[in-house]
Amino acid sequence: MKTMDTNIDIIKSSGEKVKFSLDKLRASLGKSGADKHTVSDIIEQVQKELYHGISTKEIYNRAFALLKKKGSYLASKYKLKKAIYELGPTGYPFERFISAILRYSGYDTHVSEIVQGQCVSHEIDVIATKNGNTTLIECKFHSEEGRNCNVKVPLYIASRFKDVKIHWNSKPHETVLDVGWVVTNTRFTEDALQYGNCIGLYLLSWDYPKHDGLRNRIDRLGLYPITVSTLLTKREKQFLLSRDVVLCRDLIDDVFFLDHLGISESRKSKIKNEIKMLCKI
Known part of the structure; x- marks a missing residue:
């Protein structure tokens, strides 16, 4: 295979211009379960169609089409990120998806439950209970690529969780109210990560925490x-x-x-x- 031109500018879904990365393409194809020969063959064919200003969507579509010819299940794994966007346009199916993942991890879950706070009542996306602990989970779903969760999201969720926890601790319960979660199908901004971790929220996004993000969990558990x-x-x-x-x-x-x-x-x-x-x- 001839040398890959790494100086090609490509356009991300956010509109940001970045250099094409051979390693990222190889890694994403490898996560589909395709063997090294198939990955190299697809990269070689994609390379021939690269040009300055090509979008990441165009690169994805071409790689997906080539991978689908090798096996539908390989293409299915490759399209995981896009498939989660397709759960929209509302966030409800995404909430049920997160609930289902947690059930396979041993949690008892409920979706869209009303929980009383000290000041007001709150509709919680997912309530998960395991080993005597109850976790309140808020799901932030984006149906468009390129949109990330900024610091306003954990700020808002932290205030709701605090309100519920004050009321929860004032009453007898069979379980202890554990940390609050914020789950998104995209990514958190640096400010969102900094604030969320500082305030004590558990943050779960497409690729965070490292090696244990949403994609890692789905692949590991086979819960597509x-x-x-x-x-x-x-x-x-x-x-x-x-x-x-x-x-x-x-x-x-x-x-x-x-x-x-x-x-x-x-x-x-x-x-x-x-x-x-x-x-x-």
């Missing part, structure tokens, strides 16, 4: 949203999301929803096989 599927149509995904089916693996043992999509047995078999490969079931 149904929107990663390359075989389900957009309409079919929306049908499933409207019925609170957010995880791919939920379709393996529950044929009810696939039956109600009105798809053929052969296509149903391909979808289930894709999910098994994706989730390593």
Whole structure:
């Protein structure tokens, strides 16, 4: 493979201009589970189409199309970040997705519950209980790429959590109110991270904490949203999301929803096989 031109300027979704990174492309393709030969082959083909000012979206679309030819489940893993955006436009499916991930980690969870504070009541996105501790989780979902959570988000969440905790501690409860969480599908700004960590919130974003961010957890647990599927149509995904089916693996043992999509047995078999490969079931 010829030497990669690393002086090519590319445009991120935020509008920021940066230098193309071979390492980032190789790493993102590697996370799909593709072997080294496949990754190198795709990089070589993408290289031929690079030009100054190309968008990261164009690079992604080309790499995705090439990867899909190698295997639908590889392309599914590669599109994980985009698939989470596709949970929108409202944040409700994202809240249910976070709830589902926590359930597989041993938590008892509830979504969109009203909790009384000292001053006012609050609607909490996810309440998770485990080992005698209760955690209040606020989900900040962005349906557009390039939008990050600034310091106003943890400031707001910290004040709500404080209000609830004062009232919680004034009454007898079976569990202890643990730290508050802020979860986003994008990233936190430096100020948001600094304030959130200082005030004692637990922050979870696409790539934070390092090696234990949202992407790491999804890959490690095999808990992919149904929107990663390359075989389900957009309409079919929306049908499933409207019925609170957010995880791919939920379709393996529950044929009810696939039956109600009105798809053929052969296509149903391909979808289930894709999910098994994706989730390593």
